[in-house]
Amino acid sequence: MTDPAIDPETLRERAVTTLVTARDRTTLLTSCVEDPDLTAQHSPLMSPLVWDLAHIGNQEEQWLLRAVAGREAMRPEIDSLYDAFEHPRSERPTLPLLPPAEARRYAADVRGRVLDLLESTAFHGTRLTEAGFAFGMIAQHEQQHDETMLITHQLRKGPQALTAPDPEPAPLFTGPAEVLVPGGPFTMGTSTEPWALDNERPAHRREVAPFHIDTTPVSNGAYQAFIEDGGYENERWWDPAGWAHIRQHAIHAPLFWRRDGKQWLRRRFGVTEVVPPDEPVLHVCWYEADAYARWAGRRLPTEAEWEKAARHDPAGDHSARYPWGDADPAPEHANLGQRHLRPAPVGSYPEGESPLGVRQLIGDVWEWTASDFLPYPGFVAFPYKEYSEVFFGPEHKVLRGGSFAVDAVACRGTFRNWDYPIRRQIFAGFRTARSETV
The missing domain is CATH 3.90.1580.10 (paralog of FGE (formylglycine-generating enzyme))
Known part of the structure; x- marks a missing residue:
């Protein structure tokens, strides 16, 4: 994006494209292995893949649905589970994490509401919404976790899962x-x-x-x-x-x-x-x-x-x-x-x-x-x-x-x-x- 004054429809299209691109990659990284590989910790340096999946959805909910749209929390009881500063990676496998199917549903539910929100968002008024910053921040956050999950795939023992x-x-x-x-x-x-x-x-x-x-x-x-x-x-x-x-x-x-x-x-x-x-x-x-x-x-x-x-x-x-x-x-x-x-x-x-x-x-x-x-x-x-x-x-x-x-x-x-x-x-x-x- 080269022009901060770019028109709202172009901003909206860019936000949708970057969010969808990130989610397609997240889906690939979490669907190419069976559930036991999603819930396992493949290295003490890394989170279980299923933690990253639900964390992505939780951050998206907190910043786009709550901070930008002012909506009530969907699952307030899980916020602390997916707080990266409250729980170091080494202890995340011991937490009562959402199982894979539930984590997928939660992340998909959040994303559906975010895409609906984008249809009516005005890209001005606050620092979070100016030029779609919050949406860009969340797309970057998801892609950063996708890179982290790819590192986990490299650390994972077992046969090739990605090509x-x-x-x-x-x-x-x-x-x-x-x-x-x-x-x-x-x-x-x-x-x-x-x-x-x-x-x-x-x-x-x-x-x-x-x-x-x-x-x-x-x-x-x-x-x-x-x-x-x-x-x-x-x-x-x-x-x-x-x-x-x-x-x-x-x-x-x-x-x-x-x-x-x-x-x-x-x-x-x-x-x-x-x-x-x-x-x-x-x-x-x-x-x-x-x-x-x-x-x-x-x-x-x-x-x-x-x-x-x-x-x-x-x-x-x-x-x-x-x-x-x-x-x-x-x-x-x-x-x-x-x-x-x-x-x-x-x-x-x-x-x-x-x-x-x-x-x-x-x-x-x-x-x-x-x-x-x-x-x-x-x-x-x-x-x-x-x-x-x-x-x-x-x-x-x-x-x-x-x-x-x-x-x-x-x-x-x-x-x-x-x-x-x-x-x-x-x-x-x-x-x-x-x-x-x-």
């Missing part, structure tokens, strides 16, 4: 290994993107020194060179906390990898395959990304550097919505939306590159940055502190760009993700940078 076509083969990338991003100010964040979330706001000027950044994400093949050179055995490359973590947990490779003779195999959504050397490395934590960068004589880019590489057009001192411009993502731009169940080869999507020639900044893999998750100058929590504010601080590192598991509605050049630096189950990789030498 999708592979990305188109790409010729071996022979372009430059890195790109120089000129120094100077640029506009970071946004004050005009209608559905941007609070931590993306407000737009502000940020000064960045000149630096070089990888043209593509780091590949599996490049990361294997780090492993073979003893990268996991040499303390000199590691942040002290990271060194302690990998030693304590005997980590010697990305999550889901195992060595078979002279080759590396990985498990991907129930299938074991040879690790493809030309794909971006996936399922590495921040400490692993940071160690690789040090080994390579480089570093992780800061969040500001990443965003400048992704959005800044030096020809007009303009910060675009995406690397390719202001147009919404199309299939030729990026690997998004669970269209595939793996990253595309490094160097793919030339039509999605930035004006400076950096590729795959959107989609394929979330990219770790060097930065802590902190508020922008002038940040104001909206519509609730628990979305961003409670996570600010050095405990969380920022990830940018989205992955193949992210829908376009929840991914843009300003979108900020964050996680603990030990997290490896997420669809995260990285690219490296270096400062320009004078």
